[in-house]
Amino acid sequence: MVLNRSALISNIITPDDIIxxxxxxxxxxxxxxxxxxxxxxxISGIITLNELKExxxxxxxxxxxxxxxxxxxxxxxxxxxxxxxxxxxxxxKPTHYDKNNYDIHLSFMLLSPLSQNxxxxxxxxxxxxxxxxxxxxxLLISLKTPLEVYSYIISKSK
Amino acid sequence: MNREVKKVFVLTxxxxxxxxxxxxxxxxxxxxxxxxYYAGGIAAKAYGSAFPYFILGVMLLSGFLLMAYIESSSLFxxxxxxxxxxxxxxxxxxxxxxxxxxxxxxxTAPISAISAGLYLGYLLEVVLPHFNIHIHFPPQTIxxxxxxxxxxxxxxxxxxxxxxxxxxxVKIIVFVGFVAVLLISFSLxxxxxNGFKLPEFRFSFTDESLGVLKYFDFIKPxxxxxxxIAFGHSILALSGLETLAQVYREIEDPKIINLKKTVIFIFVxxxxxxxxxxxxxxxxxxxxxxxxxxxxxxxxxxxxxxAIDYKLRIILKTLVVVSAVLILxxxxxxxxxxxxxxxxxxxxxxxxxxxxxxxxxLYGTTYRIIYVVAILQIIIVILSGGNIFLLGEAYAFGVLxxxxxxxxxxxxxxxxxxxxxxxxxxxxxxxxxxxxxxxLIILFLFVFTLSFINLFxxxxxxxxxxxxxxVLYFAFSYFEKKQNxxxxxxxxxxxxxxxxxxxxxxxxxxxxxxNFTKPQKILVAVKNPNNLIHLDAVLKEVDDxxxxxxxxxxxxxxxxxxxxxxxxxxxxxxxxxxxxxxISEKYGKTVHPIMIFSNDPVYSILSLAVSGSxxxxxxxxxxxxxxxxxxxxxxxxxxxxxxxxxxxxxxxNIIWERRKLIYQLV
Numbered sequence: 078m079v080l081n082r083s084a085l086i087s088n089i090i091t092p093d094d095i096i097x098x099x100x101x102x103x104x105x106x107x108x109x110x111x112x113x114x115x116x117x118x119x120i121s122g123i124i125t126l127n128e129l130k131e132x133x134x135x136x137x138x139x140x141x142x143x144x145x146x147x148x149x150x151x152x153x154x155x156x157x158x159x160x161x162x163x164x165x166x167x168x169x170k171p172t173h174y175d176k177n178n179y180d181i182h183l184s185f186m187l188l189s190p191l192s193q194n195x196x197x198x199x200x201x202x203x204x205x206x207x208x209x210x211x212x213x214x215x216l217l218i219s220l221k222t223p224l225e226v227y228s229y230i231i232s233k234s235k
Numbered sequence: 236m237n238r239e240v241k242k243v244f245v246l247t248x249x250x251x252x253x254x255x256x257x258x259x260x261x262x263x264x265x266x267x268x269x270x271x272y273y274a275g276g277i278a279a280k281a282y283g284s285a286f287p288y289f290i291l292g293v294m295l296l297s298g299f300l301l302m303a304y305i306e307s308s309s310l311f312x313x314x315x316x317x318x319x320x321x322x323x324x325x326x327x328x329x330x331x332x333x334x335x336x337x338x339x340x341x342x343t344a345p346i347s348a349i350s351a352g353l354y355l356g357y358l359l360e361v362v363l364p365h366f367n368i369h370i371h372f373p374p375q376t377i378x379x380x381x382x383x384x385x386x387x388x389x390x391x392x393x394x395x396x397x398x399x400x401x402x403x404x405v406k407i408i409v410f411v412g413f414v415a416v417l418l419i420s421f422s423l424x425x426x427x428x429n430g431f432k433l434p435e436f437r438f439s440f441t442d443e444s445l446g447v448l449k450y451f452d453f454i455k456p457x458x459x460x461x462x463x464i465a466f467g468h469s470i471l472a473l474s475g476l477e478t479l480a481q482v483y484r485e486i487e488d489p490k491i492i493n494l495k496k497t498v499i500f501i502f503v504x505x506x507x508x509x510x511x512x513x514x515x516x517x518x519x520x521x522x523x524x525x526x527x528x529x530x531x532x533x534x535x536x537x538x539x540x541x542a543i544d545y546k547l548r549i550i551l552k553t554l555v556v557v558s559a560v561l562i563l564x565x566x567x568x569x570x571x572x573x574x575x576x577x578x579x580x581x582x583x584x585x586x587x588x589x590x591x592x593x594x595x596x597l598y599g600t601t602y603r604i605i606y607v608v609a610i611l612q613i614i615i616v617i618l619s620g621g622n623i624f625l626l627g628e629a630y631a632f633g634v635l636x637x638x639x640x641x642x643x644x645x646x647x648x649x650x651x652x653x654x655x656x657x658x659x660x661x662x663x664x665x666x667x668x669x670x671x672x673x674x675l676i677i678l679f680l681f682v683f684t685l686s687f688i689n690l691f692x693x694x695x696x697x698x699x700x701x702x703x704x705x706v707l708y709f710a711f712s713y714f715e716k717k718q719n720x721x722x723x724x725x726x727x728x729x730x731x732x733x734x735x736x737x738x739x740x741x742x743x744x745x746x747x748x749x750n751f752t753k754p755q756k757i758l759v760a761v762k763n764p765n766n767l768i769h770l771d772a773v774l775k776e777v778d779d780x781x782x783x784x785x786x787x788x789x790x791x792x793x794x795x796x797x798x799x800x801x802x803x804x805x806x807x808x809x810x811x812x813x814x815x816x817x818i819s820e821k822y823g824k825t826v827h828p829i830m831i832f833s834n835d836p837v838y839s840i841l842s843l844a845v846s847g848s849x850x851x852x853x854x855x856x857x858x859x860x861x862x863x864x865x866x867x868x869x870x871x872x873x874x875x876x877x878x879x880x881x882x883x884x885x886x887x888n889i890i891w892e893r894r895k896l897i898y899q900l901v
Contacts (some may be wrong), residue, residue: 139864142871150871196863200870200898207874 084201086209087231089161089187095223101170101181105143108172109133109151112186115164120188123157143174143181147214150206152187154199161195161202162188167226169218183214209233253487253779253823258401260500261408262482265565266343266475267297267501268411268508272559273350274472275513276530277627279522281468282461283439287517289469294502294510299678300476300638301498302660307645308483309491309657312820315480316637316644317580323644323651330586332640333577334707336477338700339633340577343474343570344612345619346626348385351563352378353531353623358556361549374531375621382616389568390609393575396600401485407561408504414558415508417551418537422515425542434517443628444468446692460688467689471630472509477637478569481576488779488823491657512537531623534559574608575601586711628693632700635686642679646672747829748847751783756849759786759826760840764811767818769855769890774822786815786828787843789836837868841876841900844885852900856891865889866898873900 096115102108113129120129132153142150149172164186171180185206189199209230210217220226254262274293278286311318316336321329356374363370438461442449445464479497486493516537520529529536538551579601582592595602619626645660649672662674690697757777759770770786777784788811804812812828819826833839844852857865869887877900885900 139860142868144875152867196866197898200866201901203867204870204874204877204900207871208877209874211875 084198084205085234086163086202086205087227087234089202090163090165090227090230092223092227094163095165095167095226097167097169097220097223097226099169101168101172104172105137105149105174105181108149108166108181108184109137109186111166112151112164112184116162116186116188119162120155120158124155129153143177143179144207144211145177145179146211147171147180147182148207148210149174149181149184150187150203150210151184152189152199152203154189154191156191158188158190160190161198163202163206165226167218167220182218183210185210205234253825254401254482254485255487256493256496256500258405259479259482259486259493260497260504261404262401262569263475263478263497263501264408264411264504265404265562266478266569267473268408268475268505269347269350269562269566270472270474271505271509271512272354272534272563273346273531273623273627274469274509275516276525276533277471277624278465278469279517279525279533280530280624281441281444281627282465284435284437284517284522285465286469287434287514288436289465290472290513291506291510292466293469293472294506296681297473297476297505298502300473300642300682301479301502303642303645303675303678304476304479305491305494305498305658306656306660307641308480308494310648310652312484312490312817315577316477316641317577319644319648320640323647324640326584326586328640330581330708330711331704332637333581334704334711335633335640335700336637337574337577337633337707338703339474339477339630339637340570340574341608341611341615341703342626342630342633343573344386344567345382345615346471346623346630347563347566347570348382349378349616349619349621349623349626350531351385351560352381352621354535354556354559354563355381357532357535358552361552373621378621378623379616379619382621383613385564385567386571386609386612386616389571390605392568393571393605393609394595394598394600394602396595396598404565407565411508411558411562412504414554415512417554418512418534419507419515421541421543421551422512422519422537425519425540426515428542429519431518434514434522438465440464444692446694446697448691463684463688464692467631467635467685467692470635470685470689471627473638474630474634475566475569478573481573484820486823490821490823493823495658532559570612571605571608575604578604578608581711586715588714588717625695628695629699630696631689631693632696635682635689636700639679639683639686642675642682646675646679649675748843751785751827751847753781753783755782755851756847757782757784757851757853758840758844758847758849759784759853760836761786761788761811761815761855762836763855763858764807764814766855766858766891767814768892769853769888770815770826771818771821772890772895773853774818774824774826777824779824784824784826785847785849786826787840788812788828788830789839790830790832791834791836835872837872838876841869841872845876845878845881848883849885851886851888853888853890856889856894862889862891862894862896866896869898869900 094115096111102111110130113126113133117126117129124132132155133151136151136153144150166184166186168182171182172184173179174181187199187202187206189195189202213229213233217226217229220229275286275290278290307319311322317329317333320332353374356372356377359372359377360374438457440461448464479501483490483494486497512534516525516529516533520533520536520540524540525533525536529539534555535552538555539548541548541551543551578587579592581587582589582604591603591607592601593603594600615626649670653670660672660675660678662672662677664671664673757773759773761767761770773784788808790808815826815828831839831843840852840854843849854865856862860868866887866889881901887898887900889896889898
């Protein structure tokens with residue numbers, strides 16, 4: 078079955094939005110801060126940095142999706158955002174998540190419009206992300222370039 | 236991430252099977268219609284040749300009482316006198332009313348069994364000489380022996396937990412109906428051949444039937460007084476109506492509509508079978524013969540009085556006796572089951588010691604209660620010596636007073652619980668802002684008057700009934716105090732039994748799911764016993780014929796420690812399943828409750844939905860995280876669960892008060 082095109086990860090991400098690092102982060106807060114530093118230039122017109130950090134902090138404390146295969150999924154809904162945007166961070170060295178004792182290698186951050194009309198697509202993107210990345214952490218961290226990662230995502234989205 | 240659902244617990248209970256109105260009506264009629272075999276004869280002996288008119292009158296009255304039961308059933312799915320009176324007038328009155336009802340149940344078995352025994356005895360008197368057996372067995376002796384054997388048989392059956400089958404009840408009613416058709420046909424033929432004269436509307440009260448009124452010269456048994464006294468002596472034909480309240484919970488969807496059909500079926504059958512056949516008996520059999528020969532087996536007398544060949548009359552009489560034995564013996568079992576049910580309920584309410592409800596080590600039945608009931612019934616049989624008139628004298632007390640309390644409670648609840656009802660007893664008058672239930676009030680006053688008059692005209696009933704009620708009431712009060720009664724933990728308008736719920740295990744989900752064969756399947760996830768709005772919404776609308784509704788409870792356990800029986804579940808989990816059953820009964824729609832242990836409930840729900848090819852998943856809203864976050868979790872977990880080759884859609888509904896969120900999993 079062909080996935081809803083608007084919910085395809087490949088449509089909301091470009092190779093420039095995929096970051097590959099050797100070193101991990103200290104904790105989840107650092108991963109999120111890194112995401113924010115990448116995302117803020119694109120959305121500075123609709124939200125202040127402090128507001129974005131506040132929202133992220135609130136989201137981190139309320140719902141957290143970390144999988145035992147090393148995948149961390151983080152999402153925020155923003156007013157005035159008119160389209161979806163995503164970022165991926167791959168770290169060859171893991172970020173240790175103390176609570177569940179998981180090692181995170183792959184983080185996916187989604188920014189979604191805070192709109193009832195877009196909520197369905199938001200859910201489908203989350204679902205697609207979980208589906209694509211559920212078994213692929215080890216494969217992905219072996220890839221060399223963001224383009225290779227992007228090609229993998231495209232192949233999984235078909 | 237491969238977390239397959241391994242072990243599934245399937246909860247099964249007889250309460251989740253629902254029956255058609257035919258079956259429900261047959262269950263009631265096996266008790267209610269059985270009085271046709273003895274009510275006429277007892278009434279004839281009590282007050283004279285006017286008896287058939289009053290039996291017909293009582294059958295007409297039963298129609299109104301059945302209508303009252305429709306309203307009370309619409310209030311409480313698991314109703315009955317105890318629930319009604321408790322909610323209307325409190326526990327004290329409920330204890331008194333249930334003591335009276337117990338009196339009714341304790342007498343139903345003896346009077347039914349003795350009557351069946353008498354029919355058998357009189358048949359043997361006629362048939363045995365044909366086989367050159369000239370030993371005379373007094374029918375009353377046969378009746379006593381037969382009754383004891385029947386009660387012992389059902390004692391054993393109930394201890395073993397063999398449930399009364401509604402299919403058996405249908406077969407009995409079909410056969411009894413067949414015999415009724417024969418009797419009516421031959422009655423009409425006999426009337427056509429011999430002509431007829433309407434029975435005289437004349438009263439001839441005996442001293443026994445006047446009771447203490449005979450000492451009051453100023454109270455003459457004429458006119459209205461005579462009518463009321465005669466009515467009071469005919470009221471034993473009403474026994475069995477309470478069974479309708481017990482059987483309502485088993486009626487299938489649409490419940491109230493099917494209940495109405497049940498009531499019409501019961502009324503028409505009983506009116507023709509009890510009312511009409513008694514009337515034909517009075518037309519065809521001379522009154523003196525009824526009194527002297529056939530007062531204990533009236534319908535056999537009818538068969539023997541037809542204008543047909545003697546051999547054919549014997550065959551008909553045999554059929555009558557077979558039908559009598561079948562239906563009356565069935566009434567014995569209903570009485571034991573009914574008494575057991577009532578006593579269980581009041582034990583649950585801490586009115587009697589819970590030790591009385593100790594389960595049989597092998598069969599899991601409340602054997603102590605069953606023994607007590609059966610022994611008391613056997614004692615009554617022995618004390619009666621097979622004298623059905625003695626039993627008839629005592630019988631009406633429990634019937635009338637429990638009906639009186641029931642009607643009064645219905646009136647009180649009109650004001651106390653004035654919410655919309657699915658059905659109301661008719662003839663209600665609006666006075667300013669109040670609706671006066673005039674129809675119910677008139678009915679209550681009539682039944683109360685009969686009950687009151689019977690206190691004076693049926694001395695055996697009055698003395699034994701009041702004595703029994705007082706003894707039982709004080710026993711209830713004593714044990715209740717002794718146990719330091721705690722507040723009833725159940726909801727005030729529902730009184731749910733801790734009935735037997737079986738748990739079986741299946742090692743694979745697929746072996747459970749293969750049992751669900753209807754075109755559509757809905758998976759309803761439940762957790763909070765006080766939040767089942769979503770289950771209610773599903774059952775309200777679903778077509779039971781087309782949809783399997785599976786109710787899933789996920790026990791979140793980190794260590795996968797399996798509870799292997801219902802007793803080890805937590806109180807709130809038991810409460811959850813009881814509430815699920817209650818909602819299922821409310822709509823008369825079957826649900827399949829299953830339980831899974833998991834540390835990831837959402838994942839397990841989705842996994843089961845895929846394995847079982849469910850069309851829809853329904854959940855209540857999470858109070859902790861809200862519906863949107865709930866859906867986000869579902870969406871993410873769906874990404875993990877979704878098979879690569881999934882080529883379908885599962886609709887997810889999150890339902891709460893007046894709101895519903897829908898999401899399609901593709």
